[in-house]
Amino acid sequence: MGVAERKLRAKEEMRHLILETARKLFLEKGFEHTSLRNIAEAIEYSPATIYLYFKDKNELFHALHIEGFQMMLEYMQPLVAIPDPFERLIELSHTYIRFARENPEFYDLMFIMTAPMDALDTEEKWAMGDQTFGFVVNLIEECQKTGRFQGKDAYQMAFYCWSSVHGLVSLEIRQRTRVCHDEKMRACLVEDSLAYFIEAMSKL
Amino acid sequence: MGVAERKLRAKEEMRHLILETARKLFLEKGFEHTSLRNIAEAIEYSPATIYLYFKDKNELFHALHIEGFQMMLEYMQPLVAIPDPFERLIELSHTYIRFARENPEFYDLMFIMTAPMDALDTEEKWAMGDQTFGFVVNLIEECQKTGRFQGKDAYQMAFYCWSSVHGLVSLEIRQRTRVCHDEKMRACLVEDSLAYFIEAMSKL
DNA sequence: GACTTTACTAAACAGTGTTCAGTATATTTG
């Protein structure tokens, strides 16, 4: 019978509504300044209702952080057109930084905040991160076929690349570029450091 | 007259008591699970008293994060005995990681959390970070005198080094090393990546 | 001894995430 199916669909729609409203509010006012009560008010339901669709706030964060990875994937789409894997790796770094800068709240959620990770059970792995990371590993392996990164472990190398770019971006997002007094220099601190990274990679 | 001096001393002692108690509780239960009320209870004063010594919670965090930099400085002390600047740079990286691992809460406060930075006024610079960063810049300049990093900007290079090591450490602290399923590999993910970084540095 | 300053606090305010008993509606069953 179609009743059960309709109910299931309604339940999923409600989940979606909560998620989209949460995302909208988070992007408008930031994570720090958005509460479950704000979200509940926006969808015109009681706060308790949210708990019928998400175990707790961390699980809501976790669901949103999956959306973040999908967004990131869209950013990365154009990269497939670049034939040379090393050039693709360089462009990946630039795109990664651009994603972080254009979506700082999402970047925070995906790679800095603890909340979405707390929603994972102990010993449960980080599926979204895992999948995305897999692409980088493959890319490194492709680079190795063209003679680069010889004798290096692709997995290890991928982590190194990721952490290098994350280091730059996360310092900027969390305001630590304020060590730099010169405003002009601060603006290109990340880009110029990335240039050093790329130079280093080309020599490895 | 000695009355004013005694009062000033008492005020400073009280500030110190709050700070030390806060530090103790933060290290015991973590920042997330320690409130101003907890701290007030521990020192057997009312929560409102804390506001006579600190503008708000962020300022307390800021005061603590200065203590963190002093702790870090102590970690770095033995490095002065290393004559070669590049070797000193390498050892600095290792020590930095060791500090982060042995004091994750402090590392978080110093380089990841936004709270202590929010305590700074707009356009006010980050004094502690600035001072510490200065040492790295000097170290890079010394390296340049021995022929390394030619044609690179020392300041820019220092930021690149810092961000590289921070990237590794912050991913670990904020649980993103969970992308790695293999527990054994995960344990040395940071160290092995650091080895790649050092190799890259030696070729720059 | 009266006046003022200082150090402190009780209580409230406005918010947070979360739980649970209860209700109204929708669906299924006899």
Add this chain to the structure above:
DNA sequence: CAAATATACTGAACACTGTTTAGTAAAGTC
């Protein structure tokens, strides 16, 4: 169709949080 059950939702409470303010009691000054 009526009774029983299942579903979706909520009001109100709980136990917190950071922060402010009016008021108090002691200490210091004149």
